[in-house]
Amino acid sequence: MDLEHNTLTKEQIEANPMLPRRFRIDKVTWETQETFTHELVPIDGADMFRFKPGQFNMIYVFGVGEIAISISGDPDDDSRLYHTTRVVGSVTRRKQNLVEGDILGIRGPFGNHWPVEKAVGKDVVVIAGGIGLAPLRPVIYYLLNHRDQYKRITLLYGTRSPDKILYSRQLKEWGARFDIDVSVTVDSADTDWQGHVGIVTKLIPKAVFDPNNTVAFVCGPEIMMRFTAMDLLKFDMPEDKIYVSMERNHKCGIGFCGHCQLGSYFICKDGPVFTYDKLKSYLSIKEV
Amino acid sequence: MARLDVGSQVIIQREHFGELLEALQKKSYKTIGPTLREKAIVYEEIESVNQLPVGWTEKQEKGKYRLVERSDGALFGYNVGPQSWKSYLSPPEVKLWSARKTENGFEVEEKSDEMPQYAFIGVRPCDLSAINILDRVFLDDEYQDNVYGERRKGLFIVAVNCTEAGNTCFCSSMGTGPRSREGYDLAITEIIDGVDHFFVTDVGTENGAAVLEEVTWEKAGDSAVEAAEERINEAADSMGRDLDTDRLRDLLFNNFEHPQWHDVAERCLSCANCTMVCPTCFCHTVEEVTDLEGDHAERWRIWDSCFTLGYSYIHGGSVRKSTLSRYRQWMTHKLASWHDQFGTSGCVGCGRCITWCPVGIDITEETAAIRKSGKVPEEKVDQPQP
Amino acid sequence: MEDLEKIVSQHPFFEGMDKNYLELIIGCASNVRFDEGQQIFKEGEEANRFYMIREGSVALAIHGPGSGNVTIDTLGDGEILGWSWLVPPYYWRFDAKAKDRVRAIALDGKCLRDKCEENHDLGYELLKRFSHIIDQRLQATRLQLLDVYGLRT
Numbered sequence: 142m143d144l145e146h147n148t149l150t151k152e153q154i155e156a157n158p159m160l161p162r163r164f165r166i167d168k169v170t171w172e173t174q175e176t177f178t179h180e181l182v183p184i185d186g187a188d189m190f191r192f193k194p195g196q197f198n199m200i201y202v203f204g205v206g207e208i209a210i211s212i213s214g215d216p217d218d219d220s221r222l223y224h225t226t227r228v229v230g231s232v233t234r235r236k237q238n239l240v241e242g243d244i245l246g247i248r249g250p251f252g253n254h255w256p257v258e259k260a261v262g263k264d265v266v267v268i269a270g271g272i273g274l275a276p277l278r279p280v281i282y283y284l285l286n287h288r289d290q291y292k293r294i295t296l297l298y299g300t301r302s303p304d305k306i307l308y309s310r311q312l313k314e315w316g317a318r319f320d321i322d323v324s325v326t327v328d329s330a331d332t333d334w335q336g337h338v339g340i341v342t343k344l345i346p347k348a349v350f351d352p353n354n355t356v357a358f359v360c361g362p363e364i365m366m367r368f369t370a371m372d373l374l375k376f377d378m379p380e381d382k383i384y385v386s387m388e389r390n391h392k393c394g395i396g397f398c399g400h401c402q403l404g405s406y407f408i409c410k411d412g413p414v415f416t417y418d419k420l421k422s423y424l425s426i427k428e429v
Numbered sequence: 430m431a432r433l434d435v436g437s438q439v440i441i442q443r444e445h446f447g448e449l450l451e452a453l454q455k456k457s458y459k460t461i462g463p464t465l466r467e468k469a470i471v472y473e474e475i476e477s478v479n480q481l482p483v484g485w486t487e488k489q490e491k492g493k494y495r496l497v498e499r500s501d502g503a504l505f506g507y508n509v510g511p512q513s514w515k516s517y518l519s520p521p522e523v524k525l526w527s528a529r530k531t532e533n534g535f536e537v538e539e540k541s542d543e544m545p546q547y548a549f550i551g552v553r554p555c556d557l558s559a560i561n562i563l564d565r566v567f568l569d570d571e572y573q574d575n576v577y578g579e580r581r582k583g584l585f586i587v588a589v590n591c592t593e594a595g596n597t598c599f600c601s602s603m604g605t606g607p608r609s610r611e612g613y614d615l616a617i618t619e620i621i622d623g624v625d626h627f628f629v630t631d632v633g634t635e636n637g638a639a640v641l642e643e644v645t646w647e648k649a650g651d652s653a654v655e656a657a658e659e660r661i662n663e664a665a666d667s668m669g670r671d672l673d674t675d676r677l678r679d680l681l682f683n684n685f686e687h688p689q690w691h692d693v694a695e696r697c698l699s700c701a702n703c704t705m706v707c708p709t710c711f712c713h714t715v716e717e718v719t720d721l722e723g724d725h726a727e728r729w730r731i732w733d734s735c736f737t738l739g740y741s742y743i744h745g746g747s748v749r750k751s752t753l754s755r756y757r758q759w760m761t762h763k764l765a766s767w768h769d770q771f772g773t774s775g776c777v778g779c780g781r782c783i784t785w786c787p788v789g790i791d792i793t794e795e796t797a798a799i800r801k802s803g804k805v806p807e808e809k810v811d812q813p814q815p
Numbered sequence: 816m817e818d819l820e821k822i823v824s825q826h827p828f829f830e831g832m833d834k835n836y837l838e839l840i841i842g843c844a845s846n847v848r849f850d851e852g853q854q855i856f857k858e859g860e861e862a863n864r865f866y867m868i869r870e871g872s873v874a875l876a877i878h879g880p881g882s883g884n885v886t887i888d889t890l891g892d893g894e895i896l897g898w899s900w901l902v903p904p905y906y907w908r909f910d911a912k913a914k915d916r917v918r919a920i921a922l923d924g925k926c927l928r929d930k931c932e933e934n935h936d937l938g939y940e941l942l943k944r945f946s947h948i949i950d951q952r953l954q955a956t957r958l959q960l961l962d963v964y965g966l967r968t
Contacts, residue, residue, distance in 0.1 A: 160526055164532070204723055227744075258754075271963070299964075328964070330886045331883060331885060338889040340959060363965050390743055390748075392715045392733075395571075396570055397572075397574045398715065399711060399713070402762065404761075404768060404812060419811070426685055426813060428748060429919075
């Protein structure tokens with residue numbers, strides 16, 4: 142079979158943002174029992190695209206459909222595309238059965254990004270909950286790649302239980318470094334677990350940062366982001382220095398299908414990343 | 430005849446109106462206009478004037494639509510039916526692309542549909558505004574929507590000013606009618622006075638002027654222009670509905686927890702009719718359609734509605750489970766958040782959502798109920814208030 | 816003794832506490848140490864103390880259904896361990912174990928209860944501080960209960 146052949150030219154794909162580019166799965170890594178990471182490389186001779194931390198792609202699985210998944214790789218490494226997926230719906234269920242060599246369609250990258258450029262010269266606190274670590278991993282890569290531009294860097298990560306920890310080897314590696322503080326907590330654990338138990342906000346008082354010169358990047362379930370933001374505010378962090386990321390249904394990724402609306406925002410183009418002050422009302426209204 | 434200037438006004442007599450359709454067809458336009466089907470006025474391809482709903486009008490009320498014969502032979506003696514022009518510009522179902530299965534995945538197949546070049550005949554001012562709004566939605570940002578763009582590109586618009594207002598009309602409130610202001614190639618005002626039957630025609634573009642070269646027209650005298658003006662003013666004064674838009678966005682943003690939402694949610698069936706008939710509702714989904722063997726897959730873009738449960742689905746469930754939240758999403762989007770997104774209201778006052786609601790929910794009444802007991806905030810609010 | 820006074824008064828739990836009350840409290844305080852893995856208290860034992868953790872971390876565990884011992888909370892530097900001494904019938908509801916070397920101030924609950932009975936102002940001040948901690952822990956427990964990271968289907 143000739144993988145290099147495609148009936149569409151690069152120009153055609155660029156002219157139509159609804160057409161996917163094809164990528165081959167080069168490696169599948171299971172992070173937890175229900176979460177896996179695909180390493181993808183472009184075929185059809187296409188260039189790898191650049192992305193910014195926090196952006197997402199629409200991933201197409203033949204015969205099933207498309208799903209929005211954030212990019213979880215290193216933004217300074219454009220040789221491969223990384224996507225960490227949790228098995229939850231029809232597309233992700235099919236996606237988990239794909240093997241190395243299989244082909245996916247990719248549209249993107251879409252959305253805005255975690256503004257790492259606005260954190261230059263400041264302390265950075267990255268707070269992730271559950272699968273929310275995946276969209277934040279590019280931030281950690283970026284901060285560590287450009288370590289001298291930032292002051293203290295802290296990663297606080299909370300998840301359900303020790304077996305649900307994403308990127309555990311990497312977290313250990315980062316934890317061993319002296320230029321980033323990494324704390325992990327779980328909601329519950331058996332007594333073998335040596336780490337913290339409790340919700341992620343419990344880690345905030347232990348983190349060292351200057352509230353007047355800090356940028357916080359928070360990603361996780363809405364309720365976790367709300368409580369985290371409220372705790373950061375207790376430490377006198379300004380609302381517009383707390384960034385959170387929202388999740389909604391996406392069908393197009395480019396602002397036309399309407400599904401990702403949150404009040405005045407289209408999450409796909411105005412988000413997914415917002416400062417807390419732009420979102421706080423929305424987070425406190427039900428079913429908005 | 431000499432090429433008319435943009436902005437000039439002429440008269441086309443009733444007996445020459447067919448020449449307009451012929452001229453457009455000669456220029457390879459596919460002429461789409463109002464016609465009768467299944468006891469309603471819909472927009473379909475029409476080849477001659479006879480296919481227009483000649484001598485018909487509609488009676489519209491909350492949840493009611495009836496065709497009634499007129500005593501005159503008016504070509505455009507009605508307002509708007511259940512359909513809007515979005516059916517042609519962003520069709521209910523469009524194939525985006527298709528793919529063939531390969532050993533390890535798939536291969537995209539090129540799509541090569543010829544785009545028809547449409548001429549819309551009889552676009553009401555409210556619907557003309559709706560097209561202008563859809564232009565902002567689909568063409569006015571970083572990405573452009575190809576589906577809409579390809580169909581919009583060569584569009585020729587013959588607008589028709591309203592000389593009678595329907596019972597569910599409120600374009601005067603929304604500032605969109607009953608006179609067409611911009612965005613047309615030609616705009617006509619139908620005048621019937623005794624035996625006189627003619628169309629005062631405004632030239633909106635060079636294209637419009639070019640088409641008129643093929644049509645018999647005469648100079649518009651002052652009395653004809655005045656008559657047209659008078660009829661339009663009469664329509665403006667006889668709107669069946671009224672919507673107070675004064676700081677409406679802020680009013681709604683400030684009343685996200687207003688008891689009226691519970692009230693309307695008791696009545697709303699969440700049937701999505703209002704979104705289907707709305708000329709500006711643009712939401713759609715994209716679905717995968719496969720053949721039985723699974724060797725071939727197609728990506729179809731299909732109208733969707735914020736009234737469905739699936740619309741807001743994210744893993745673990747829908748964001749908007751209750752009817753209350755879905756009605757609130759629809760109405761506040763239309764009247765409030767639309768301003769933030771596209772710099773205009775999403776409502777053009779066509780009244781379709783009132784007429785076609787099976788339980789007769791009236792957006793103007795719901796808004797008035799919130800205004801009656803809800804507070805307008807002193808200053809502009811940037812987010813809905815809990 | 817002077818050292819103990821300094822430690823207690825500088826602990827965040829007693830921040831801003833009236834000096835007279837502090838003296839009463841310090842009268843009930845003692846320095847303690849636990850080695851890694853050492854049991855601090857066990858579920859069902861009489862609760863006659865609480866601890867101000869100065870250094871190290873403590874795991875609170877409970878015997879869960881069919882799953883053996885489950886750690887439900889960990890406490891670290893600057894945090895307060897235990898309030899069962901305050902609430903009748905004064906028995907521990909959890910196991911507490913030192914996860915590493917723990918240095919703490921133990922406060923004699925029986926002694927404090929008596930002093931609080933004698934001096935209700937002291938009792939109120941102490942209860943206020945404890946209710947803040949109880950509230951925080953309850954909020955946290957509620958969030959844990961919600962299982963926010965889990966999949967709801």
